[in-house]
Amino acid sequence: MSYALKVSHLTKRYPSFALNDISFEVPEGCIMGFVGENGAGKTTTIKAILNLIAKDAGKVFVYSTDMDSDEKQAKRNIAVVFDDCCFSETLSISNVVRIMSRMYPGWDSRLFYEYADAFKLPEKKIIKEYSKGMKMKLSIASALACRAKLLILDEATSGLDPIVRSEIIDIFLEHIQNGQNSILFSTHITSDLDRIADYITFIHEGKIVFSEAKDAMLDSYAILKCEEKEFRRLDSNDIVGVRKNMFGYEVLTDRKNEVLRRQPGIVYEKALIEDIMLFYTKEDVR
Amino acid sequence: MKGLLLKDFLSLKNYIRTILIVLIAYALFSFFGNNISMLMVMFALFSAMLPVTTFFYDEQAKWDKYALSHSVERRTVVLSKYVFALLILVVGELIALGVVSILGIIKPEMALTGSELLSLAAVGVFYAGYLNAILIPLIHRYGTEKARMMMIMILFLPAILIFIFKDSFSALLDPAVLTKTIIGLGIGIIAAIAISINISIRIYARKEF
Known part of the structure; x- marks a missing residue:
């Protein structure tokens, strides 16, 4: 099986918390639900995967590219949605398009506007005037417009109402239909994962409790x-x-x-x- | 790099507009006060403040972790701030030059000579260069909140030094050695910026988001 993301023996120690020997794989064409309570280490794991924090040990591969030896290439295959919007509040969506099209090689402005339209993101307003849900939708539209093979979602649906969440979940399902695209979906809204996840990785107190196929897991x-x-x-x-x-x-x-x-x-x-x-x-x- | 620079300009567009209004108001006051000599320096000073504001916006939005997650290299993020500081300074000084020239045409008795303009522009540019060379690594290390407090000290340090060493400083401004002083200061500022970039890159390489 080929993997979109392979995390192997990832370790990061803080004085009061540690990620301990985290290993899991996200197969190509699959959605991996990454679950755990608040403070279990989900966001820290994602940050370590993305080299936003320095790992103490371990390896990360994105579509076989080693994150440490060719970080730029590895990240060309990744788009991320964080729980913060990450765009300055003084920008409008047309500004976001101008910036991202120059920053991200695979950026697709037409696709972005399609999602912006579907999510009813106001073109004239600046981000400061957006609600939390709208900011989330903007982040999701931007990530999808990157046309990256691997989407990493860190609590990406937490600010959304159930109707919009359901629409977005369908969009995520559509994203993986080509068999190559994959999603690492960190969330504590497990009902979303009941619907769409193929695999579940469960982290607790900085350790992986299990990482396996959802159906087999729910069966056992x-x-x-x-x-x-x-x-x-x-x-x-x-x-x-x-x-x-x-x-x-x-x-x-x-x-x-x-x-x-x-x-x-x-x-x-x-x-x-x-x-x-x-x-x-x-x-x-x- | 282009995307990062554009992000800074677009984020600041309203802020730049406000600053331009303030500067134009200042220009009018100078015009009616019959002394436009400080305009070049004022424009440079205001330009020097803008990079700090972009850092503040980035911090608020948590932009860095987003950019770094989307294949932007850490080195590029660091360099983009210096390039932005340079661009905004050049643009600021060009606007100031335009304003000073127009005002000089309207009131010829107030017009500045070429060498006066050059010296004043040099003072502004050196001051902006000095400020950012010290401030940018401090922001990378301590964040904008703490660095802003330090900025007050950095802003007044030259004035304090000039006051303490005023005799030797006046000697440097003697027309006979003025060109040498400007060249010397210019080399000093370029070296300071090169060192500053190096330090910022090192700090940023170890930074966690």
């Missing part, structure tokens, strides 16, 4: 609704997290099929990405 995870007796019969290896309530136990397992084979009558429900995140991160439910 389940929330078991057990009574005391059923709970006692579970193997400790079956249990990722436990939540006790007045009816018994809710147990997150990553070995659904094994558990069902041993206890066929056990009640369970599908685990969503959010459930998995919650069980892993909330210490008190363990």
